[in-house]
Amino acid sequence: MIITFMSDFGTKDGYVGSVKGVLLKEAPDARLIDITHEIQPFNIKEAAYSLLNYYDSFPKGTVHLIVVDPGVGSERKPVIIRTLDYFFVGPDNGVFNFILKREAYQAFEIRPEVVNPQSFSNTFHGRDIFAPTAALLAKGIKPEEIAMPLERVVIDDHQELKLENNTCKAAVVSVDHFGNIIFALSREDLKHWKKVIKLVNFKNFKSDRIWDYYAQQKVGKPLVLWNSKNMLEIALSQGHAANYFKVDPKKDFALIELSDVTEKVENN
Amino acid sequence: MIITFMSDFGTKDGYVGSVKGVLLKEAPDARLIDITHEIQPFNIKEAAYSLLNYYDSFPKGTVHLIVVDPGVGSERKPVIIRTLDYFFVGPDNGVFNFILKREAYQAFEIRPEVVNPQSFSNTFHGRDIFAPTAALLAKGIKPEEIAMPLERVVIDDHQELKLENNTCKAAVVSVDHFGNIIFALSREDLKHWKKVIKLVNFKNFKSDRIWDYYAQQKVGKPLVLWNSKNMLEIALSQGHAANYFKVDPKKDFALIELSDVTEKVENN
Amino acid sequence: MIITFMSDFGTKDGYVGSVKGVLLKEAPDARLIDITHEIQPFNIKEAAYSLLNYYDSFPKGTVHLIVVDPGVGSERKPVIIRTLDYFFVGPDNGVFNFILKREAYQAFEIRPEVVNPQSFSNTFHGRDIFAPTAALLAKGIKPEEIAMPLERVVIDDHQELKLENNTCKAAVVSVDHFGNIIFALSREDLKHWKKVIKLVNFKNFKSDRIWDYYAQQKVGKPLVLWNSKNMLEIALSQGHAANYFKVDPKKDFALIELSDVTEKVENN
Numbered sequence: 001m002i003i004t005f006m007s008d009f010g011t012k013d014g015y016v017g018s019v020k021g022v023l024l025k026e027a028p029d030a031r032l033i034d035i036t037h038e039i040q041p042f043n044i045k046e047a048a049y050s051l052l053n054y055y056d057s058f059p060k061g062t063v064h065l066i067v068v069d070p071g072v073g074s075e076r077k078p079v080i081i082r083t084l085d086y087f088f089v090g091p092d093n094g095v096f097n098f099i100l101k102r103e104a105y106q107a108f109e110i111r112p113e114v115v116n117p118q119s120f121s122n123t124f125h126g127r128d129i130f131a132p133t134a135a136l137l138a139k140g141i142k143p144e145e146i147a148m149p150l151e152r153v154v155i156d157d158h159q160e161l162k163l164e165n166n167t168c169k170a171a172v173v174s175v176d177h178f179g180n181i182i183f184a185l186s187r188e189d190l191k192h193w194k195k196v197i198k199l200v201n202f203k204n205f206k207s208d209r210i211w212d213y214y215a216q217q218k219v220g221k222p223l224v225l226w227n228s229k230n231m232l233e234i235a236l237s238q239g240h241a242a243n244y245f246k247v248d249p250k251k252d253f254a255l256i257e258l259s260d261v262t263e264k265v266e267n268n
Numbered sequence: 269m270i271i272t273f274m275s276d277f278g279t280k281d282g283y284v285g286s287v288k289g290v291l292l293k294e295a296p297d298a299r300l301i302d303i304t305h306e307i308q309p310f311n312i313k314e315a316a317y318s319l320l321n322y323y324d325s326f327p328k329g330t331v332h333l334i335v336v337d338p339g340v341g342s343e344r345k346p347v348i349i350r351t352l353d354y355f356f357v358g359p360d361n362g363v364f365n366f367i368l369k370r371e372a373y374q375a376f377e378i379r380p381e382v383v384n385p386q387s388f389s390n391t392f393h394g395r396d397i398f399a400p401t402a403a404l405l406a407k408g409i410k411p412e413e414i415a416m417p418l419e420r421v422v423i424d425d426h427q428e429l430k431l432e433n434n435t436c437k438a439a440v441v442s443v444d445h446f447g448n449i450i451f452a453l454s455r456e457d458l459k460h461w462k463k464v465i466k467l468v469n470f471k472n473f474k475s476d477r478i479w480d481y482y483a484q485q486k487v488g489k490p491l492v493l494w495n496s497k498n499m500l501e502i503a504l505s506q507g508h509a510a511n512y513f514k515v516d517p518k519k520d521f522a523l524i525e526l527s528d529v530t531e532k533v534e535n536n
Numbered sequence: 537m538i539i540t541f542m543s544d545f546g547t548k549d550g551y552v553g554s555v556k557g558v559l560l561k562e563a564p565d566a567r568l569i570d571i572t573h574e575i576q577p578f579n580i581k582e583a584a585y586s587l588l589n590y591y592d593s594f595p596k597g598t599v600h601l602i603v604v605d606p607g608v609g610s611e612r613k614p615v616i617i618r619t620l621d622y623f624f625v626g627p628d629n630g631v632f633n634f635i636l637k638r639e640a641y642q643a644f645e646i647r648p649e650v651v652n653p654q655s656f657s658n659t660f661h662g663r664d665i666f667a668p669t670a671a672l673l674a675k676g677i678k679p680e681e682i683a684m685p686l687e688r689v690v691i692d693d694h695q696e697l698k699l700e701n702n703t704c705k706a707a708v709v710s711v712d713h714f715g716n717i718i719f720a721l722s723r724e725d726l727k728h729w730k731k732v733i734k735l736v737n738f739k740n741f742k743s744d745r746i747w748d749y750y751a752q753q754k755v756g757k758p759l760v761l762w763n764s765k766n767m768l769e770i771a772l773s774q775g776h777a778a779n780y781f782k783v784d785p786k787k788d789f790a791l792i793e794l795s796d797v798t799e800k801v802e803n804n
Contacts, residue, residue, distance in 0.1 A: 002560060004553060010445030011304030012314065014321030015496075017272060020301050021325025024270060028327065033556050034302065034570065036547030041446050042506055046548065053550030057557025057663070059564065070506050073481025122481035124496035127325070177546030178577050213609025213658035228551075228660035238578055238606050278713030279572030280582065282589030283764075285540065288569050289593025292538060296595065302570065309714050310774055338774050341749025390749035392764035395593070 001138040002058060003027070006035035006050065007067040007126060008042065015124070019067070019131045026135030033058075042070040044094045049174040049182070052098040053229055055086060065134040066090035067126035078110040078129050079150060080143045087143070089134045091125070094154050101155070108147035115146050160184035163193065168256040170232060172249045179240030180233050181247055183254050187230040195258040200224050202234055202254040203245050214238070232256070269406040270326060271295070274303035274318065275335040275394060276310065283392070287335070287399045294403030301326075310338040312362045317442040317450070320366040321497055323354060333402040334358035335394035346378040346397050347418060348411045355411070357402045359393070362422050369423070376415035383414050428452035431461060436524040438500060440517045447508030448501050449515055451522050455498040463526040468492050470502055470522040471513050482506070500524070537674040538594060539563070542571035542586065543603040543662060544578065551660070555603070555667045562671030569594075578606040580630045585710040585718070588634040589765055591622060601670040602626035603662035614646040614665050615686060616679045623679070625670045627661070630690050637691070644683035651682050696720035699729060704792040706768060708785045715776030716769050717783055719790050723766040731794040736760045738770055738790040739781050750774070768792070 003023055009015040016037050023032060035054060039047045047068040055064055062085075069076075069091040081088040081096050083103040088096055089110075099105070112120060112129050115136060120128035136146055160171040161184040170185040181202075190196065200207045207224045217223040217237040222244065227233040232254070235241050245252075271291055277283040284305050291300060303322060307315045315336040323332055330353075337344075337359040349356040349364050351371040356364055357378075367373070380388055380397050383404060388396035404414055428439040429452045438453040449470075458464065468475045475492045485491040485505040490512065495501040500522070503509050510517075539559055545551040552573050559568055571590060575583045583604040591600055598621075605612075605627040617624040617632050619639040624632055625646075635641070648656055648665050651672060656664035672682055696707040697720040706721040717738075726732065736743045743760045753759040753773040758780065763769040768790070771777050781788075 004557075006550075006553070010306070011302075012306045012308075012318060013442065013444040014274075014303060014318035015444075017274070017301070017303040017318070017322030018325040020272075020303075021322055021327070021330075024299075024301070025325065025327045031560075032301070033553070033560070033568070034547075035550060035553040035556075038546070038548045040548075050548060050550035050553075054553030054557055057554040057561065059557070059561050062557075071483045074483035121496040123493065127496065174549065176549040176551075215607045215610035225659065228657040228663065278574070279570075280574045280576075280586060281710065281712040282542075282571060282586035283712075285542070285569070285571040285586075285590030286593040288540075288571075289590055289595070289598075292567075292569070293593065293595050300569070339751045342751035389764040391761065395764065 001027070001029070001140075002031045002033060002062040003065055003134050003138050004033045004035050004054070004058065004062060005065045005067075006039065006047065007037045008039040008047070009037045009067070009126070011037050015126070019127050022127055022131040023135050026132055027138045030135065030138040039068050042068065044068055044070070046174060047095050048097045051095065052102075055088075055099065058086070060085045063087045063089060063134050063137045065130060066095050067130055068095055069093065069125060072125050073122040077150065078112065078125060078133070079153060080108040080110060080133065080137070080147050081153070082106045082108070082143055087134075087137045089130050089137065091130075092150075092154050096153070097155060100153060106143070107150040107153045108143045109150045110147045161189065163258075166195070166198075166258045168195075168258055169253050170256060171253045172247060173231070175242040175247055175249050178235070179242040179244075180227070180235045181241050181245065182227060183232040183234075185232040185254075185256060187226055190258075193258070194261045196261055197256055198259045199257040200232070200234075200254055201256070203252075205234070205245070269295070269297070269408075270299045270301060270330040271333055271402050271406050272301045272303050272322070272326065272330060273333045273335075274307065274315065275305045276307040276315070277305045277335070277394070279305050283394070287395050290395055290399040291403050294400055295406045298403065298406045307336050310336065312336055312338070314442060315363050316365045319363065323356075323367065326354070328353045331355045331357060331402045331405045333398060334363050335398055336363055337361065337393060340393050341390040345418065346380065346393060346401070347421065348376040348378060348401065348405070348415050349421070350374045350376070350411055355402075355405045357398050357405065359398075360418075360422050364421070365423060368421060374411075375418040375421045376411045377418045378415045429457065431526075434463070434466075434526045436526055437521050438524060439521045440515060441499070443510040443515060443517055446503070447510040447512075448495070448503045449509050449513065450495060451500040451502075453500040453522075453524060455494055458526075461526070462529045464529055465524055466527045467525040468500070468502075468522055469524070471520075473502070473513070537563070537565070537676075538567045538569060538598040539601055539670050539674050540569045540571050540590070540594065540598060541601045541603075542575065542583065543573045544575040544583070545573045545603070545662070547573050551662070555663050558663055558667040559601075559671050562668055563674045566671065566674040575604050578604065580604055580606070582710060583631050584633045587631065591624075591635065594622070596621045599623045599625060599670050599673045601666060602631050603666055604631055605629065605661060608661050609658040613686065614648065614661060614669070615689060616644040616646060616669065616673070616683050617689070618642045618644070618679055623670075623673045625666050625673065627666075628686075628690050632689070633691060636689060642679075643686040643689045644679045645686045646683045697725065699794075702731070702734075702794045704794055705789050706792060707789045708783060709767070711778040711783060711785055714771070715778040715780075716763070716771045717777050717781065718763060719768040719770075721768040721790075721792060723762055726794075729794070730797045732797055733792055734795045735793040736768070736770075736790055737792070739788075741770070741781070
């Protein structure tokens with residue numbers, strides 16, 4: 001069985017190594033797949049977007065372990081999320097935001113004394129609670145045996161996407177490694193609204209064209225496209241859009257003018 | 269069998285890749301587990317602390333390969349350290365410092381002409397000597413077959429921890445990825461001395477409280493705690509303590525005022 | 537079967553994770569080996585040199601997946617390169633330069649509609665075309681079944697190495713993680729020419745000595761040596777040569793004075 005592992009630990013301190021050791025001690029036949037350990041420390045939003053990018057590429061039954069946990073030791077709950085195809089293990093702090101919005105799920109609160117009867121630290125639940133849980137799930141243990149049903153989980157509901165009349169305001173969700181700027185508007189949102197894009201406004205840049213791929217645009221010039229997860233993206237051909245536009249991911253947003261599907265369809 | 273691998277190679281040059289290839293050629297059934305390749309180049313102390321964090325999480329029989337080797341090609345010895353549960357392979361340059369202090373061990377000097385009869389470079393013993401050795405151990409070859417008993421190994425004995433009367437001076441051992449500052453004082457040291465902490469002094473910060481977890485403290489405020497390896501740590505709640513205190517890991521230390529166990533026990 | 541994976545994706549966005557998921561879905565028994573995902577974005581030359589360092593350490597039959605692909609979605613071809621011992625999968629943009637110069641090979645153009653009959657994005661061929669191809673090869677599918685023979689592939693032929701009379705001009709090929717400067721002159725080139733080195737000139741540094749290993753030189757002083765891939769390298773003992781010499785990898789080169797083998801042999 002596969003266990004993927006994402007964290008904000010960095011690697012140099014050996015913390016990631018110690019989690020891997022626990023996983024292999026408990027589930028010797030599990031396959032460990034590193035996602036990343038370079039999530040910006042405590043950046044739950046970044047982790048949530050990253051998870052969206054990879055979770056559904058994996059085979060059915062995969063256990064996704066996510067440890068980005070600024071509230072470790074406090075009252076935030078350690079949870080298991082079960083969807084139709086996957087298990088997710090981590091802190092209930094918003095990191096599962098995109099999953100909870102897109103998938104049918106059941107949530108469970110992990111019972112630490114069951115997954116780690118010996119003892120556990122207050123500062124390293126990744127090693128002492130989440131890793132044993134992920135290993136047990138990978139071995140076929142059911143969530144019901146090590147956790148309690150949980151009614152409510154944390155879903156981040158701040159308004160990243162607003163539609164008013166035919167104008168949509170979409171916050172920056174992520175700036176990726178290449179400097180591409182990803183916004184909180186998906187192709188599915190448009191379909192749902194029965195709208196198409198007329199004009200994208202971002203800072204001083206305006207575009208009525210949705211491009212197909214980066215190399216279509218001249219080197220160093222900006223373009224708008226649907227990225228590989230069908231989210232709206234502004235990129236710079238062979239360049240770094242976020243630097244070019246001096247993006248502040250916490251504040252910036254795009255204003256997108258829409259029209260009804262019947263008026264105009266050629267762009268999407 | 270499991271082989272873990274830590275180095276200061278970075279990854280972009282493919283050096284790590286070439287070591288992995290050698291490991292898999294020699295021991296096709298071994299499971300390779302990356303620890304990190306982002307140890308600061310030539311920083312033996314950082315590697316030693318990182319090793320402490322992960323080595324004993326792994327299943328019995330694991331081979332730990334460590335290549336942080338500024339003296340490659342010189343007279344520093346290539347060694348195998350055998351403890352009750354693990355093998356360690358790497359250069360005899362202090363990187364095994366914490367292991368040698370905490371575990372019963374036997375040391376061996378690797379015979380390069382036995383582990384790599386073909387030929388080896390003078391600049392890349394990671395690929396040409398240490399990797400074949402780790403692979404052979406993972407396949408069940410005994411250290412005695414490929415190495416010679418070694419009487420003395422390098423143990424770093426510079427005074428990182430000093431106790432005088434009831435004042436303990438503990439050097440900075442590591443600044444981790446989150447900026448937490450770790451000192452050369454462990455809970456075991458206190459037990460051994462039969463002392464408890466009265467006051468921790470670090471630069472202009474004083475604390476008579478040992479906290480349980482980060483989120484207990486207000487965001488941006490410093491706190492003292494025992495970390496997940498039971499070493500003394502100063503952290504900043506959701507912040508970067510090393511930046512906040514402008515730490516110089518080579519020079520800085522904490523002064524810790526102690527009292528006898530009989531006087532005061534509530535804090536530890 | 538082994539699949540190695542190198543890219544310029546970084547890891548934080550989950551793009552690497554999504555490729556790994558696809559590989560494991562298609563080839564559940566494949567062993568995935570991370571090389572690096574920290575190639576500088578779009579730096580084909582860096583990726584090509586890194587590939588040279590690791591490809592032939594791996595067992596016969598290994599599939600090497602390389603995704604550094606600034607031209608994704610444009611007319612650059614997705615290719616399979618088959619050598620005697622390995623398969624290479626990636627974009628035909630020069631990333632296989634060193635392989636094509638050193639190995640006998642057959643080239644194939646991947647048929648996207650065969651490897652991914654469902655659909656594929658225009659911006660993420662790593663996930664949608666290259667990963668399925670690598671997985672199929674790892675499962676034993678022949679290139680002929682999923683790709684068409686290709687007559688010409690991209691070989692970078694800009695003059696990185698020039699010999700005129702007894703002076704050789706060798707461009708900087710790479711600056712590695714340690715700051716070592718690697719030049720486009722290999723020991724094999726000298727053998728082929730029946731020459732030996734008389735004097736290496738690089739900026740204001742001159743050396744008639746080829747050293748054996750770094751620690752032979754005093755700390756902080758430069759030295760010339762043949763690196764572990766038998767390419768000419770200038771290093772700084774326990775230091776960062778590229779910073780020391782303020783290297784510009786795009787412009788700088790070494791001038792190497794040679795003499796015929798019969799005149800002088802002691803240096804090589």
